[in-house]
Amino acid sequence: MRLTLPTLTIAPILLENLGVPLTAWHAISKTSPPNPHFLVDNPASITPLVAVVTPKNPQSAVKASIDRASEEFESLKITTGPWRSNLLLKWAKEIRENKKDLAMLMTLECGKPLAESTGEVEYGASFLDFYSSECLRPNGLNGGTIIPSPFPKPPSAKNTRGTIMTFNEGVGVCGFITPWNFPLAMITRKVGPALAAGCPSILKPSELTPLTALALQGLAYKAGVPKAAFEVLALGAEDTPMFGEMICTDDKVKKISFTGSTRVGKILMKQCAEGGIVKKASMELGGNAPFVVFADADLDVAVKAAMASKFRNAGQTCVCSDRFLLHEDIEEEFLGLLVKEVEKLRVGDGAVAGVTMGPLISLQAREVVEEKVKNAVANGAEILIGGERHEFGERYYKPTVLRGVSVSDDIFKTETFGPVVASTTFRDDEEALEIIRTTSKTGLASYYCTQSADRIFNFSRKLEHGMVGVNEGIISSVVAPFGGVGESGIGREGNAAGMREYLEEKYVFVNHN
């Protein structure tokens, strides 16, 4: 059955419903869009959704936005915690009240199934809820500490002189860049804690998914967020490097946070190091998660975890499992069970009910997956299911399971960002660790399945990853610190750790004796 929507005129309706100003976008079906602009398309049907109208002089627009944010910081930093808390709660309420429209808009521009987009709206709002509470804790991150002074008060060495105080203060203006694979949650995961800490931000969403970002901005303003406290600059691909360079080198920007590929993360780190003042930088970069199934694993649990972590967003998630290491005693049985589950996936337009896997974001993304699979097969891998384009359209690839992949293959060593299980076998824990360590320098998420309590405690400690899922494939949560090590980046998002990234601790010594 061909699963697709009959019409895509729905994007303009959604944008209007969500209150995105008509100056920001232009419906394709009407007159030609004002210049400059760029088109946003639907990866499911490769039809343009709308044109996004961009500033005539993008560089001055970015500069003006930074200047406004810098002025705004002066008033935002002296607001009370309860005031900021209330703002975040109101924004979360607006997001939830518009859940259906936001989810559909997200699906239209990034292709993920509607159920996943709906889940992302809730996930995204959870960051605003969480940091709204963080604002309220005077003894928490918004507060500070009083520390007894260790300094003696002469002439006695026994008595204390003075008091030490610490204040947690918002770092200042933040510059953000976000990817297309989570068009909503990657934004609130940054802007939420920044606002909670009293920091204004300017954000450039991916040029592939600017519509959700514009809608989020509109809902923030509706909730009362001051305009200069959160500005979205929806720029086209040609203006993207300029935005990156400006936020990295402008002295008024005190912190940058980037989510995206390791390649671009390194460009930004270099720019931060070379121009302007030294600034804080958080890097949420690419993954290539290992998924290990030990001989003692409950294979039903393992298959469930593998399906959840591998095929979410058609494999286009930074924490998606990529490299499958299967103990040689259970390889056959595990792969048999996995293939049965993969057969149940319904590939199609994510906007259609019942579809569980959508397209890849671009033709190039599909070609990368196709090339990697071809090479793996040429090097001896066996295709158990899939292994080719999906007849549904040029951006679709069949969910695929490969057995006997060489660990020196590209598909094993680099993040695939597609619906492919690349599997190999191992004989013991040491060999599994050795394969994991030597095949990739990334360290975002890792997963393994076992029933041994001893291994649960020991193996987790040996993995060089920021996050570990044991007998579980979905580990993301606002309450947990999300982030990686090695080539996967620096810093944490979510949890109290995610707010600390936006604070500077100031120490004041008062000699009052």
Ligand SMILES: NC(=O)c1ccc[n+]([C@@H]2O[C@H](COP(=O)([O-])OP(=O)(O)OC[C@H]3O[C@@H](n4cnc5c(N)ncnc54)[C@H](O)[C@@H]3O)[C@@H](O)[C@H]2O)c1
């Ligand atoms: N660690 C995480 O939390 C996390 C979350 C989501 C995605 N990711 C990673 O993101 C990647 C997929 O996203 P992507 O394809 O959008 O990544 P990408 O690096 O190509 O793009 C990310 C963002 O950077 C911008 N960008 C591109 N070139 C730039 C430049 N020269 N200067 C400044 N900005 C530039 C893009 O416009 C986009 O907004 C994957 O590697 C994935 O693992 C990581």
Ligand SMILES: O=CCCC(=O)O
């Ligand atoms: O793509 C990476 C982010 C996904 C998540 O937060 O679970």
